[in-house]
Amino acid sequence: MGLPSFPGWRPIGAFPDGDPGDVGSWLLVRGEEAALLEVPEGLTVRRVQQALRRAVVALRFITASHEHWDHLDADVWAALALAFPTARRVHPRDVRGDRLLDVGGEPLWLVKAPKHSATDVVAVFRGVAMTGDIELGTLDSVTDEVPPATRKRSMRRLAGFCDRTGYHVHSIVSAHLNDVRTSVCWPDLFQC
Numbered sequence: 501m502g503l504p505s506f507p508g509w510r511p512i513g514a515f516p517d518g519d520p521g522d523v524g525s526w527l528l529v530r531g532e533e534a535a536l537l538e539v540p541e542g543l544t545v546r547r548v549q550q551a552l553r554r555a556v557v558a559l560r561f562i563t564a565s566h567e568h569w570d571h572l573d574a575d576v577w578a579a580l581a582l583a584f585p586t587a588r589r590v591h592p593r594d595v596r597g598d599r600l601l602d603v604g605g606e607p608l609w610l611v612k613a614p615k616h617s618a619t620d621v622v623a624v625f626r627g628v629a630m631t632g633d634i635e636l637g638t639l640d641s642v643t644d645e646v647p648p649a650t651r652k653r654s655m656r657r658l659a660g661f662c663d664r665t666g667y668h669v670h671s672i673v674s675a676h677l678n679d680v681r682t683s684v685c686w687p688d689l690f691q692c
């Protein structure tokens with residue numbers, strides 16, 4: 501299956517099986533460093549090591565869009581901690597507000613926005629936002645985890661991200677790879 505690709509976003513694959521609807525996992529690369537985004541069931545230490553070797557980068561961060569098992573598998577998360585002891589794991593549950601990380605001198609923003617789940621985080625890197633399982637343009641969700649008032653607040657926080665930070669987002673991709681948009685008008689994505 502072809503994965504959407506953007507500069508600096510190196511797809512490792514879609515997991516667990518590479519089927520439509522599976523969850524993407526990426527190395528976000530700049531210079532000699534990388535962050536791993538999404539730790540789904542089926543991702544292996546070996547696949548990550550191969551991807552790092554191919555990109556000739558060191559792993560600085562490990563993170564995920566939210567705590568649902570198909571995005572953050574507890575066993576894979578633990579295996580990666582053992583295999584990459586110097587990489588900092590940023591659990592989506594621990595992200596507050598707008599968190600700014602540095603990958604090879606490039607900003608990696610993690611924006612907390614509970615909507616589909618209580619731990620939702622949107623990752624923004626090199627002008628591309630990975631929206632996890634957050635449904636755009638609506639307050640609806642396939643889950644009932646987050647109260648409507650919180651969903652509304654999160655959509656407003658997301659809409660204000662570019663104004664707040666002065667950072668321009670040109671494209672988005674969803675975790676399940678079924679929503680890819682380029683040349684987006686960022687605040688419009690969160691009108692609901």
Ligand SMILES: [Zn+2]
Binds near residue numbers: 568616633
């Ligand atoms: Zn989910």
